[in-house]
Amino acid sequence: MFDLGIPFKKMNGCGNDFIVVDNRDGLLNEVALSAFVQNVCRRGTSIGADGFMLLENSSIADFKMRYFNADGSEGEMCGNGARCMSRFAYHIGAAKTKMSFETMAGIYQAELNQNGVKVKFPDVQLQALELNQPYEWDGPSGVYHYGVVGVPHTVWFVENVFAIADDQLRDWGRMVRNDLQRFPNGTNVNFVERIDRQTLSIRTYERGVEAETYACGSGSTAAAIIAGILGHVDTSVNLLTRGGPLKISYHLSDYAADSVYLEGNSKLVAEGHLLPDAWSTMMK
Incomplete structure (x- = not known):
């Protein structure tokens, strides 16, 4: 099976990297995707990536984006992945510079421009957010904010976020992510520092x-x-990440954040074929 390999492209958005495959012809339909993804995303022994994405056919949008985390679990969507997938779709002729795509989290729109890719998110209903929630632990803040924006997120406002030691941030993040009593589906853990009214780190x-x-x-x-x-902050804000800047803008009403846009780079860094040794450990 796959003696000639599986065509793929390697992409990243602000350093968040992905393996992307065109699956419109059902190339991977018979593959046990969870184990496959775990193996090809493993750094050192395979291509390595934060995530794996399939572009598939859709009856309600230009295409369907399926996103898998590096641990093999299928995620609802991914913002940086959405920008990369949009550029990939344009590159292979699956969409024009303006497009819509289907995800488990709903329909998204995207547009390619000279600055990168701009993705429009569905509205975020304010009543669904959980703000100013107390949390007893030894972490940097005793209060978190929670909401589903594509996927579940907690936000913790801290000081000097880039000064936090890597292992300390990992330990805090792991603790909160695995607090399944409070977050039954797990959660992403965002540590955020306010710089000024237009900037967050x-x-x-x-x-x-x-x-x-x-x-x-x-x-x-x-x-x-x-x-x-x-x-x-204002409703147009720059986010400083370790991998580069992102720009977020939205309109805030009494009920929702609407016209939500995420803009940032999308880099196509390599292409080739995944060969059997890239996923062979799943056969052992």
């Missing part, structure tokens, strides 16, 4: 990757919206 421990990533698009979007609701 952010670091994210990602559920499914089970590590800090260079950037998280949906986490940055959640942070920007929550910071705006709390009055910390």
Whole structure:
């Protein structure tokens, strides 16, 4: 099976990296995807990535985006992944510069421009957010904010976020992500510092990757919206991630954050074929 390999492209958005495959012809339909993804996303022994994405046919949009975390679990969507998938779709002729795509979290729109890719999120209903929730632990803040923005996110406002030691941030993130009594589906954990009314710095421990990533698009979007609701920033804000800048903008009403846009780079860095040794450990 797959003697000639599986065509793929390697992409990243602000350092959040992905393996992307065109599955419109059902190339991977008979594959046990969870084990397959775990193996090809493993760094050192395979290509390595934070996530794996399939572009598939859709009856309600230009295409369907399926997103898998590095641990093999299928995620609802991914903001940085959405930008990469949009550029991939344009590159292979599956969409034009303006497009819509189906995800488990709903229909998204995207547009390619000279600055990168701009993705429009569905509205975020304010009543669905849980703000100013107390949390007893030895972490950097005793209060968190929670909401589903594509996927579940907690936001913790802290000081000097880039000064937090990597292992400390990982331990805090892992603790909160695995607090299944409070977050039954797990959660991404975003540590956010306010710089000024137009700027936030952010670091994210990602559920499914089970590590800090260079950037998280949906986490940055959640942070920007929550910071705006709390009055910390304006409704157009730059997010400084370890992998580069993201721009989030939205309109805030009494009921929802609408016209939510995430904009940032999308890099196509390599293409080739996944060969059997890339996933062969799943056969052992």
